[in-house]
Structure formats: C-alpha cells, structure tokens
Amino acid sequence: MNLFSDIRAAVIAALDVMVAEGALPEGLDYANVAVEPPRDPLHGDMASNAAMVLAKPAKSKPRDIAESLAAKLIADPRIISADVAGPGFLNLRLAPTLWADLTRDVVQTGPAYGRSDLGQGVKVNVEYVSANPTGPMHVGHTRGAVFGDALASLLDFAGYDVTREYYINDGGAQVDVLARSAYERYREACGLEPEIREGLYPGDYLIPVGEAIKAKYGRDLLDKPEEDWLVELRGFATEAMMEMIRGDLASLGVKMDVFSSEKALYGTGQIEAALKRLQDLGLIYEGVLEPPKGKLPEDWEEREQTLFRSTQFGDDVDRPVKKSDGSWTYFAPDIAYHWTKIERGFDLLIDVFGADHGGYVKRMKAAVAALSEGRVTLDIKLIQLVKLFKNGEPFKMSKRAGTFVTLRDVVEQAGADVTRFHMLTRKNDAPLDFDFAKVLEQSKDNPVFYVQYAHARVCSVLRKAAEAGWDMSDARLAKADLPTDLHEAELSLVKKIAEWPRLVEIAARANEPHRVAFYLYDLASDLHSLWNRGHDDASLRFLQDGDEAASSAKIALARACAVVISSGLAILGVTPAEEMR
Secondary structure, X not given: OOHHHHHHHHHHHHHHHHHHOOOOOOOOOOOOOOEEOOOOHHHOOEEEOHHHHHHHHHOOOHHHHHHHHHHHHXXXXXXXEEEEEOOOEEEEEEOOHHHHHHHHHHHHHHHHOOOOOOOOOOEEEEEOOOOOOOOOOEHHHXXXXXXXXXXXXXXXXXXXEEEEEEEEOOOOOHHHHHHHHHHHHHHHHOOOOOOOOOOOOOOHHHHHHHHHHHHHHOOOOOOOOHHHHHHHHHHHHHHHHHHHHHHHHHHOOOOOOEEEEOHHHOOOOHHHHHHHHHHHOOOEEEEXXXXXXXXXXXXXXXXXXXXXXHHHHOOOOOEEEEOOOOOEOOHHHHHHHHHHHHHOOOOEEEEEEEHHHHHHHHHHHHHXXXXXXXXXXXXXXXXXXXXXXXXXXXXXXXXXXOOXXXXXXXXXXXXXXXXXXXXXXXXXXXXEEEEOOHXXXXXXXXXXXXXXXXXXXXXHHHHHHHHOOOXXXXXXXXXXXXXXXXXXXXXXXXXXXXXXXXXXXXHHHHOOOHHHHHHHHHHHHHHHHHHHHHHHOHHHOOOOOOOHHHHHHHHHHHHHHHHHHHHHHHHHOOOOOOOOO
C-alpha cells in the first residue's frame, strides 16, 4: 500500500471528473500535482497543491478549483474532510480505518513494503570508488563507496535494473610509479636498502608486495634494467593492490558487479572507435584552443590539437582528445569507457566522483550526450571531503599508508555499520565531520545508535511476548484488530510509516540516499516518543499485562515500524540491531 500514491490517484480522478463536467479545460498537465504531508500536522493528514499548480493553465482562481475539488473528494469514503486553506491549498483528513489497514498491510507485506516500480526496469550503471590501484583506499574513498553503494541499493529498491561498477585506473603513469615503488620493496625483501625517493609511494603496504615478488622471482630481477621488469611488475603490483582494495571494500560491505580496466582500452581499438563515433557526428576537429583566462601558465604555447566540440553540449570550452605529439589525453580513454557503457545498453549512467573532479563534470556529460545522441543521461555526484576527529582533535595519519587515513583504519575504529550510516548523515556535496568518539556514543545525538535502538526495542517487545507464550508472528499481527481511535503519539508513528514509499521515490528520483538516513532518524524518534509516553500512560505500552489481543494491536504498529527501519537500513547497508549492548 502506497497511501500517498492512492490519495493522489483519487485527486487526479476527481480532476478528470471536473474536466468531463466542463469545470476545468481539457489537456491539463497533472505532473506537478502533489499529495504530501502537511507542514503542520494540525492541518490534516495530507495536503494537495492541485488547485495552485492548475490555476494558471486553467485560467481560474485557485480557491475556486480547490473548493470544487474538495466537494468531489469528500464523496470518497477514505476522506472524511477536505478543507481549503490560504490561497488554495487543500488539506485532507483520512478515515481512521486507513491507518489500521496500513499497519496490517506493512506487517503482511514485510520487506517488500515501500518497493516501487518507479524505475520500470530502466538499466542504470552506477560507477563509484574507482580509486587508483596504487594503494589502500583512504577515507575520501570510504564516503564515495558508501554513497555509491547506498544509491545503487536505493535505485534497485525503486525498481531500476542496477549494475555496480568499478573503473580501474591502470592505464596511466601512476602504475609505473607503483611498479617502481614495489621494486624497491622487492629489493628490501632481498636484504637491500630500499631507495624510496621522492615521487614513489612510501607506505608500508607495499612491503608484502615486495616479499611476494621475491617469492615469485627470487633474486633474478635485482641486476636487470628497469625496461626488463617494469611491465611485468606493473601488472603484478596492480593486481596485488586490487586484491587489497577488494578486501577494503568487503570490510565495508561493498561488492561490485563489474570491474572495468582502463588498460584494456589501449591497443584494442576501443578509444579509436569512440572517437570515430564522434568524428562521424562532426564533433572532432583540428584546432587551437584559446589561452586560459587570467594569468597564463609559463609553459603555455598555442599548438594545434585534436579537439572535441564539447561546447555544443554545454561545456565551457572544447576539449583536447589527442596531444600535439599524437598521444591520447586523459579525456580520450574516459570517452571510450563511457562509450562501452552506452554500447552495453545502459539507459542511465551515474558517476560518483571526488569533489576535486568537479572540473570534469561538464566535459563528461557532453561526451555522453554526444555519443548517445541524447538518448543516455549521465548524472555525476560529487563527494565532498571528510574531516576525521577523535575527541575533537584531528585524527592522525596512518603509518601503514604513509600519507593518509585508510578505509580500514576507519572501519576498524568505528565498525562498518556506524561508518556507513554516519557517512550518509550529510548530503554528498556537503563536507562531513567524522569524530570517532561521537559516532560511537549511545545517545540521541548519534543517529545510527538512535535508529538501531528503535529496532532493538521492537525486538525486545517481541521476545517478551514470546516469553509470555503469545503468538506475535507476522501472520498473527497482520490480522490484529487495531483500534481506530489512536493516541496522537500512535498516529504520528503510523503516519510516518505511511511516508516510506513516497520517501523512497523522492530519494530515488534525486539520487539522494541520505534522505533515507534522515527519514529513519525521524521514524525512530516517533517510536521512542511513543515508548517513553508509555512510562506514564500504561495504555500506550506495547505489552498490555495479561491481554494478548490488546497487545497484538499495539505490537502490530511497533512491528510495522521495525519492518520499515529494517528495509531502510538494508538500503544503507547497515545491519538492524536486535539488541543493544
């Protein structure tokens, strides 16, 4: 049951009747007609903006439309009042039986409650993390991994066909640096002093890689020139790093469907094919770019390059795809990689980038728009920085990594569940502070604890009911005789449960999984509020002494709340707690 969707359908049906009767003109667009929670719960159960958004195209006064619409809706047995407010908003009150029906439906439907067909099976590729395979992932990657994984789960829950993908940046100069760094650790494994000169990767994480090279090659590589071992060790070290990265992701509960390699694009004709596609569309030319605005770089010189007409698709300047020396720019393989996604039949592409890649957004969107001739949309979500603290003090860097705090450091300190939830307590493009002391607090100020505690409280009620010998299975609760005269605290909780399907669709449309975390906190707050009122008012307690029937009605509401919390946490990749320790 999607109560907001059902009532919106009733509003649309009433508007259609008004059109048929001539009270409204034909051809009105209902896309922006909404039914949503009122700003003030005292005004009703739901509110609609129908009269406000249709007044101008209908050439009518909003209040006139609202009053006519209210008269139609009041005939619906589910709606007990429809009041016009302000310039033309419509406030609705629903029949109390709807809340009882909803509670039973949530318990009966279980984890499927709130699932949507919004996506209609549209094929979506969500590419996230995509860290360079040169070392363990750092805390910035952690936030991107959590966001991308939660977004993929959210879209799946909303009816999209989702593929999770990791792009291995193994085609650039950084993997040569990795190979040279691993070679020095290989020398160290052979008893020699490593020369970790400037520009190499200094972290201790490469020590076991050096030992693995020695185990495979013995001392055979020691006296050989770089050209004899560079290519071999590049592949060896890259694979070792990817094994480390897969382990890092697993510790966070992230599992990819596809790993794609940048290196696989070179020498296979895929870059050439993508650029030929653009050339055939008249979007590749030889030209000279205008100098950068402001102070010119010392090495600036006008030179002819192969350029992509990205300005035709909203970019600020056309972008080079081939350098004057004939080698590819960094942009060229990225174009080819996205062309492979389009060729694989994806309808929507989502890339999760670090905030430092903000300058890449327009050119990548231009490339996808051009390659697909507008058929495929690319949405790029930028992940802002994470600042780490412990008791208010900046968290020290990792010795193992050499220069940064690793994902493993964070997970080992805070745990995967806490890490994931807290990383989603801010919108992706807002900076986030992560204090290891605060995220482990057991208080209302710690959102993950607060939500977990709500779920655990429901589980404790179910355990106590079982100890009393009562049947509180979902099958039994789905048939509970719920009262229609709910207390305001009970009504607040069931209304919040009713918002879940609507929230899922809003979050999925915006590609914003943090909305789920915010919603869960509010839902938990309503559950805790009802629980605390039971301390003073025995009639609000979930367990009614000696009365199984009355208890089942109360527990059905609590169980419905737990169903939604569990589903929401599953989207975030967090395990619902059954008891707090």
